[in-house]
Amino acid sequence: MNRRVAIVGVGQSPREVSYSRRHTWRDIVVAAVYEALEDAGIGPREIQAGFVNYHGEMYIETGGIDPIISDYLGMAPAPFNAGSAQCNGGAMSLSDGVMAVASGRYDKVLVIGFDKEDVHVNPLDTFNVSFEVEYDYHLGLSHLDGIFLREQAYMRKYGYDLSPVAKFAQQCYWYANRNPRAVRGKDPIPSIEELTKEIWPGSLQPCLDSIRKRSICNNGGAAAAMILVPEDQVQNYAHVPVFVDGFSIKVISHYLGKQQNYPVPGLENGDIASMPHAAIAAKEAYKMAGITADDVDIVQLYDNQITPMLFLEALGICEPGQAGRFILEGGVAIDGHCPTNTDGGRTAFCLSSGADVGDMVIESVHQLRGNAGERQVKDPKVSACCGFAGCGGGISVLIVRRD
Amino acid sequence: MQIGLVGYGACIPRHRIAVKDIFDVWNNTVLEMLKGIKIEERAVLQPDEDTITMAVLAAKRALKQSGLAPEQIDSLYLGTGTSPWDSKASAMTVAEALGLRPNIFIADVQFSGKSATAAMQMAMGLIGSGMTKFSMVIGSDTINRHVAPGDLYEYTASAGAVALIIGSDRIIAEIEGTASYGTDFSDFFRQEGSRFIRMGGQDIPALLDMGLIEHSVIAAKALFHKLGTKPSDYSYAVFQAIYGFVPFAIGGALGFSPQQIGPGVIAPMIGDCGAATSLLSLGSVLDIAKPGDSVFLSAYGFGAGSDAFSLKATPSIVETRGKSPAVRQLLEDKQLVSYGTALKFEYKLLRPENAASPYV
Amino acid sequence: MNEFSGEQIYKNAVYTPMRTWQERKGRLRLMGSRCKDCGQLWFPRRGEGVCGKCNSRNLEDYQCSQTGKILYHWAFAFFFTLTGYGERGTNNRVSTLIELDDGVHIFSEIVDYEPELIRDGMRVEMVVRKHRRETNGNWFYAYKFVISK
Numbered sequence: 001m002n003r004r005v006a007i008v009g010v011g012q013s014p015r016e017v018s019y020s021r022r023h024t025w026r027d028i029v030v031a032a033v034y035e036a037l038e039d040a041g042i043g044p045r046e047i048q049a050g051f052v053n054y055h056g057e058m059y060i061e062t063g064g065i066d067p068i069i070s071d072y073l074g075m076a077p078a079p080f081n082a083g084s085a086q087c088n089g090g091a092m093s094l095s096d097g098v099m100a101v102a103s104g105r106y107d108k109v110l111v112i113g114f115d116k117e118d119v120h121v122n123p124l125d126t127f128n129v130s131f132e133v134e135y136d137y138h139l140g141l142s143h144l145d146g147i148f149l150r151e152q153a154y155m156r157k158y159g160y161d162l163s164p165v166a167k168f169a170q171q172c173y174w175y176a177n178r179n180p181r182a183v184r185g186k187d188p189i190p191s192i193e194e195l196t197k198e199i200w201p202g203s204l205q206p207c208l209d210s211i212r213k214r215s216i217c218n219n220g221g222a223a224a225a226m227i228l229v230p231e232d233q234v235q236n237y238a239h240v241p242v243f244v245d246g247f248s249i250k251v252i253s254h255y256l257g258k259q260q261n262y263p264v265p266g267l268e269n270g271d272i273a274s275m276p277h278a279a280i281a282a283k284e285a286y287k288m289a290g291i292t293a294d295d296v297d298i299v300q301l302y303d304n305q306i307t308p309m310l311f312l313e314a315l316g317i318c319e320p321g322q323a324g325r326f327i328l329e330g331g332v333a334i335d336g337h338c339p340t341n342t343d344g345g346r347t348a349f350c351l352s353s354g355a356d357v358g359d360m361v362i363e364s365v366h367q368l369r370g371n372a373g374e375r376q377v378k379d380p381k382v383s384a385c386c387g388f389a390g391c392g393g394g395i396s397v398l399i400v401r402r403d
Numbered sequence: 404m405q406i407g408l409v410g411y412g413a414c415i416p417r418h419r420i421a422v423k424d425i426f427d428v429w430n431n432t433v434l435e436m437l438k439g440i441k442i443e444e445r446a447v448l449q450p451d452e453d454t455i456t457m458a459v460l461a462a463k464r465a466l467k468q469s470g471l472a473p474e475q476i477d478s479l480y481l482g483t484g485t486s487p488w489d490s491k492a493s494a495m496t497v498a499e500a501l502g503l504r505p506n507i508f509i510a511d512v513q514f515s516g517k518s519a520t521a522a523m524q525m526a527m528g529l530i531g532s533g534m535t536k537f538s539m540v541i542g543s544d545t546i547n548r549h550v551a552p553g554d555l556y557e558y559t560a561s562a563g564a565v566a567l568i569i570g571s572d573r574i575i576a577e578i579e580g581t582a583s584y585g586t587d588f589s590d591f592f593r594q595e596g597s598r599f600i601r602m603g604g605q606d607i608p609a610l611l612d613m614g615l616i617e618h619s620v621i622a623a624k625a626l627f628h629k630l631g632t633k634p635s636d637y638s639y640a641v642f643q644a645i646y647g648f649v650p651f652a653i654g655g656a657l658g659f660s661p662q663q664i665g666p667g668v669i670a671p672m673i674g675d676c677g678a679a680t681s682l683l684s685l686g687s688v689l690d691i692a693k694p695g696d697s698v699f700l701s702a703y704g705f706g707a708g709s710d711a712f713s714l715k716a717t718p719s720i721v722e723t724r725g726k727s728p729a730v731r732q733l734l735e736d737k738q739l740v741s742y743g744t745a746l747k748f749e750y751k752l753l754r755p756e757n758a759a760s761p762y763v
Numbered sequence: 764m765n766e767f768s769g770e771q772i773y774k775n776a777v778y779t780p781m782r783t784w785q786e787r788k789g790r791l792r793l794m795g796s797r798c799k800d801c802g803q804l805w806f807p808r809r810g811e812g813v814c815g816k817c818n819s820r821n822l823e824d825y826q827c828s829q830t831g832k833i834l835y836h837w838a839f840a841f842f843f844t845l846t847g848y849g850e851r852g853t854n855n856r857v858s859t860l861i862e863l864d865d866g867v868h869i870f871s872e873i874v875d876y877e878p879e880l881i882r883d884g885m886r887v888e889m890v891v892r893k894h895r896r897e898t899n900g901n902w903f904y905a906y907k908f909v910i911s912k
Contacts, residue, residue: 145858257868451892500791750769761849
C-alpha cells in the first residue's frame with residue numbers, strides 16, 4: 001500500500017433497546033459519527049468522503065441513502081459510497097475507506113456501518129435475504145439453519161458435544177459483564193447446563209431455550225463509526241494511533257450444498273465444518289501486515305454458535321478440529337492464549353449486522369489504546385477481526401495493530 | 404387394437420382422523436349410524452400437501468412400476484374437482500415436476516368423482532386413434548379441504564391420488580370396454596369461487612339413491628349389454644365407495660356377490676377421495692389379481708354421471724408386484740391426528756390476511 | 764378475500780411469474796447444470812452462465828439424482844413468517860444437508876418422519892410439496908425430502 005492508514009476516532013450509537021426503539025436510523029448514525037468526531041477531535045466539515053455499509057435495502061426498508069446520510073450528518077456535498085454485504089459489510093466499507101486513504105485520494109475519511117432492524121412489522125421476513133435465496137430462503141430455510149448444520153458437521157466430525165459452544169457463550173457474557181455498553185451487560189452468566197440443553201438427551205440437537213441464551217443479541221438498531229487518516233498525520237490526534245495493516249475479503253458459494261465442496265483450488269478440500277476461504281483471507285491479511293498467526297494477541301470475531309471455532313482454525317490459531325478443546329481449556333479468556341470477543345461479542349455485546357465488523361474494530365482500538373477498563377487485556381499489539389456474512393458466503397480478516 | 408393399463412401408482416396422505424374425533428367435536432349425528440355406513444377414518448392433508456403434490460407422487464410410482472421414462476408419455480389428463488386453481492391447469496405443474504415433454508396433449512378434466520375415469524375414456528380414444536402411444540391419466544382430489552367443518556360429509560371427506568398409464572403395448576390389464584350414463588342432478592356441487600362442496604339437500608339417502616346408486620347401476624347395465632357380460636363373469640367389482648356400505652349396495656343391486664366386492668372395499672379406512680376413490684379400489688385388487696382375472700370398475704361423479712369399465716389382467720400383471728407400494732401398504736402407513744390439527748393443517752381456521760408473525 | 768383459502772400472503776420476496784418460471788425445473792425436479800467441458804455438476808442451476816470451476820460458458824441442463832443420504836440434520840427450532848410454517852409449530856421441522864447419489868449436495872428439509880428418529884446416513888428421496896403462497900397470491904411448489912422406506 002502507498003500509505004499506512006490509522007484509525008484516530010471511533011464512535012458507537014447507544015446500544016440500549018429503549019434508545020433504538022425511539023430513534024430513526026438517521027439518528028443512530030448521527031450518534032455514532034459525532035462520537036467518533038469528538039473522539040478524533042475534528043469537525044464534521046473536515047470529512048472528505050464516507051463509506052457506509054448496511055445489510056441491504058429490504059432490511060432497513062430504505063434506499064438511496066448516500067445523499068441522505070451526507071446531508072443529515074451536515075457533511076454535504078461529501079460523497080458517501082454505500083454498499084451492502086450483510087454482517088460482513090463493515091469489512092467492505094472499512095477496506096474501501098482504507099484504500100481511499102492509502103491511495104492518496106483522501107486524507108480524512110469516515111467509515112460507518114449500521115442497520116435498523118426494528119423498522120419491520122415482521123423482520124423475520126427479510127433478515128434472511130442474505131443466503132442463496134432462490135433455493136433456500138424461498139424454500140423456508142434460513143442462514144441460521146445453515147449455521148446450525150455447520151455446527152452439527154463440526155461436532156460430529158471432531159467428536160464434540162455442545163460444551164465448546166456453551167463455554168464460548170459463557171465467556172462472552174463474562175466480558176459483557178465488564179462492558180458498560182453491552183446489551184447483555186447486566187445478565188448473569190448462564191450455566192453450562194442451561195446452554196447445552198438438548199431437545200432429546202444425547203441427540204446433540206439444541207433446544208430453543210438453550211439457543212436463546214447463546215443467540216446473537218440484536219438490540220433493534222446500531223451504528224459504528226471510524227475516522228481514518230494517513231500515517232503522516234497521526235501526530236495531530238490525541239490517542240495512540242491504531243493502524244489497519246492488513247485486510248482481506250474472500251467468498252465462497254452462498255448455497256450451503258456448494259459450501260460442502262467447492263471445486264476450485266484452495267477451496268476444494270473444505271467442507272461445512274471449516275472455512276477454506278477464511279484460511280486464504282487470513283494468509284493474505286497476515287502477509288499484508290507482515291505477521292504470522294503467532295503474532296495475533298487478541299481476536300474479535302463474528303460469533304454465532306459454531307463460527308468462533310471455525311474462525312480460530314482458519315486463522316491458524318488452532319489446528320483443524322482443536323478449537324473446541326482450546327475454548328474448553330480457557331484459551332479465549334482474558335488470561336488465555338488468545339482473548340476473543342473482549343467486548344462480549346455478538347452474543348452478549350450487540351449484533352446489528354451492518355455495525356458488526358465496525359464494533360469488532362472499535363473494540364480492538366480500545367484494547368490497543370489501553371482504555372478497555374475492566375476487560376483490558378494485558379498489552380495487546382495485534383488484533384485480528386473476522387467478519388462473516390449469511391452462512392459464511394463472505395468472510396473477512398482484518399489486522400489492526402499499534403506500534 | 405388392444406388397449407389397457409401399462410402401470411399404476413397411488414398416493415395417500417399419511418395423516419388420518421378417526422370419525423369419533425370429529426363426532427366428539429360436533430355431535431351432529433348418531434355414532435351408530437357412522438358405524439352402519441362403515442366409515443372409520445379418513446385422510447387429513449399436511450399443510451404442504453394438495454392435489455398437485457399427491458398427483459406427482461402417484462405418477463412417479465406409476466412410471467417406476469411400468470418401467471417407462473417420462474419422455475415416453477404422450478399425453479397427461481389430470482382428473483380433479485379440487486384443483487388449487489379454478490383457472491390454470493394443475494396438469495401443467497404436474498407435467499413439469501415429472502419431466503414430461505413440453506409437446507404433449509395435456510389438460511385438467513373435471514367431472515367430480517369420475518374425472519379420472521372420464522380422462523381414461525379420452526386416453527382410450529387417443530391411443531385407439533394412434534395419436535398417442537402411452538397416455539397418463541391421474542385422478543387426484545382433496546375433498547377434505549373443500550368440505551365445511553360441521554358438514555355431515557366431513558366424516559368421509561378425504562384425499563388421495565392414483566395415476567394410470569394406458570397404452571397399446573406392455574399391457575398388464577386390458578380395458579375391454581366402457582360405458583357411461585349421466586343426467587343433470589345437483590346432488591353435490593361447488594360453485595365458482597366457493598371453498599366448500601355443498602350437498603344439494605339434507606336427505607342423504609335420497610341423494611345417494613337417485614345419484615350414486617341409480618347412475619352407477621344404469622351405467623353398469625349398459626356396459627354388460629354392450630359387451631355381453633354378466634356380473635358372474637367378473638373376479639372383482641369395485642365402485643365409487645364414498646362409504647364402506649356403498650359397494651355392497653350397488654353391487655348387490657347388480658347381482659355381484661360379497662366375495663367379488665369385499666377385496667376392493669377400502670372406504671372404511673380412507674373415505675371419499677373424489678376422483679381417486681374408485682381407482683384406489685381398482686389398485687387394491689390389481690395388487691392381488693391373477694392373470695385372467697377380470698375386474699368390473701364403476702366410478703361416479705356428482706352432478707351426475709357414472710362410467711363403467713371392464714378390465715382383464717394379462718400375464719404381465721405378475722411383473723408389477725413389488726415395484727411400487729401396494730395400496731393396502733399405503734393405507735396402513737398412517738398417523739392419526741386430532742380435530743384441531745386437522746382444521747389447522749387444512750387451513751380452515753380464519754387467519755389475518757397479512758402475516759405479522761408465523762402465527763398471526 | 765384471503766380467509767377463503769386460509770393461507771396467508773407474504774409481503775416480501777416479491778414474485779413475478781417470470782421469476783417462478785425461470786426456476787421451475789430446479790424447484791420441481793432438482794434440475795441443475797453440468798459443464799460440458801470439465802464435467803462439474805452444479806446445483807442450483809447456472810443456466811447460461813459460467814462454470815465456477817473452469818470458467819467455460821458451455822453449460823447444459825443436468826437432471827440431478829432424486830435420491831441420496833442425509834449428511835447432517837438439525838431439528839429446526841426457528842420459524843419464519845415468509846414461509847408460513849407456523850402450522851407445524853416449533854421443533855417440528857428438520858433442515859438437512861443431503862448428499863445425492865451423484866455427489867451433488869442439497870440443502871433441504873425432511874418431512875413425514877418423527878424428527879427424534881432421524882439419523883445421519885439415512886436414505887432419502889425427493890418429493891414435491893406446496894411451500895406457501897407467493898406475494899401475488901399464487902401457489903408455490905418445490906422439493907422436500909422424505910426418508911426412503
